[in-house]
Amino acid sequence: MLICDNLTKRYGNQERNAVDGLSLEVRWGEIFGFLGPNGAGKSTTIKMITGLLACDSGSVTLEGQSLSKDPVAYKRMIGYVPDDPVFYERMTGFEHLSFIADLYQIDKNTREERIGELSKLLLLEEALNSQISSYSHGMKQKLSIISALLPSPRLLILDEPMVGLDPKAAYILKTLLIDFAKKGNTVFFSTHVLEVAQELCTSLGIITQGKLLYNGTFKDLQSENNKTDETLEALFLELTDHDGKEL
Numbered sequence: 246m247l248i249c250d251n252l253t254k255r256y257g258n259q260e261r262n263a264v265d266g267l268s269l270e271v272r273w274g275e276i277f278g279f280l281g282p283n284g285a286g287k288s289t290t291i292k293m294i295t296g297l298l299a300c301d302s303g304s305v306t307l308e309g310q311s312l313s314k315d316p317v318a319y320k321r322m323i324g325y326v327p328d329d330p331v332f333y334e335r336m337t338g339f340e341h342l343s344f345i346a347d348l349y350q351i352d353k354n355t356r357e358e359r360i361g362e363l364s365k366l367l368l369l370e371e372a373l374n375s376q377i378s379s380y381s382h383g384m385k386q387k388l389s390i391i392s393a394l395l396p397s398p399r400l401l402i403l404d405e406p407m408v409g410l411d412p413k414a415a416y417i418l419k420t421l422l423i424d425f426a427k428k429g430n431t432v433f434f435s436t437h438v439l440e441v442a443q444e445l446c447t448s449l450g451i452i453t454q455g456k457l458l459y460n461g462t463f464k465d466l467q468s469e470n471n472k473t474d475e476t477l478e479a480l481f482l483e484l485t486d487h488d489g490k491e492l
């Protein structure tokens with residue numbers, strides 16, 4: 246289980262906290278969708294969960310491993326797909342993946358098998374020997390997803406992964422996330438694509454101005470608002486309508 250307890254972050258030049266006392270729990274096997282308007286604090290939260298950004302206060306643990314106390318053991322369990330992946334563009338896709346496999350000390354047979362399997366699944370096999378500089382945004386996104394999955398993480402964290410994917414790639418990714426969670430792993434992803442969140446997520450978090458407005462299932466969100474026929478989009482727009490005003 247992933248436990249975020251009272252996570253708080255303020256950037257030096259800002260008047261309010263970008264993330265403000267955020268607590269949530271995500272169990273194994275869940276697909277957790279993290280929703281919120283632009284600037285709500287999604288990426289900041291995700292960076293704190295991945296350990297890329299230190300929190301001002303609060304803590305993160307995964308399966309009892311504390312990010313602050315044992316960062317290596319914690320990070321071994323997670324894979325991260327950032328919103329704007331950065332690569333050494335002069336490497337080929339294959340060289341990049343080999344580099345990741347070296348970092349994680351993945352043995353030769355396992356890496357060959359997993360690179361083959363994942364690149365086939367994401368339809369990137371034929372491009373693996375081309376330089377990353379020749380890749381489209383969608384291809385880079387796919388490479389980033391393969392990189393995150395290569396070390397067999399138990400928690401996959403993705404920041405707006407649907408951006409730039411064509412319909413087929415988006416479909417493949419959705420299927421991949423469902424299969425990944427079915428094996429007892431956890432997916433934590435942020436998205437603006439509310440239809441995807443409604444369809445895929447077993448649990449949702451809605452954040453505005455750094456604070457968690459809602460945490461639970463889509464069904465409970467509907468019933469708590471006495472609107473069992475409403476789409477997630479309609480409920481989201483109603484809930485976040487106060488954005489910019491004091492809540």
Ligand SMILES: Nc1ncnc2c1ncn2[C@@H]1O[C@H](COP(=O)(O)OP(=O)(O)O)[C@@H](O)[C@H]1O
Pocket residue numbers: 256257258259263281282283284285286287288289290
């Ligand atoms: N590196 C940064 N320096 C200063 N302020 C930042 C930085 N990154 C994000 N912010 C601010 O923190 C708030 C939350 O941003 P972010 O976490 O990126 O939101 P989201 O991912 O939900 O769009 C915003 O007000 C944003 O302007």
Ligand SMILES: [Mg+2]
Pocket residue numbers: 287288289328404
């Ligand atoms: Mg963001």
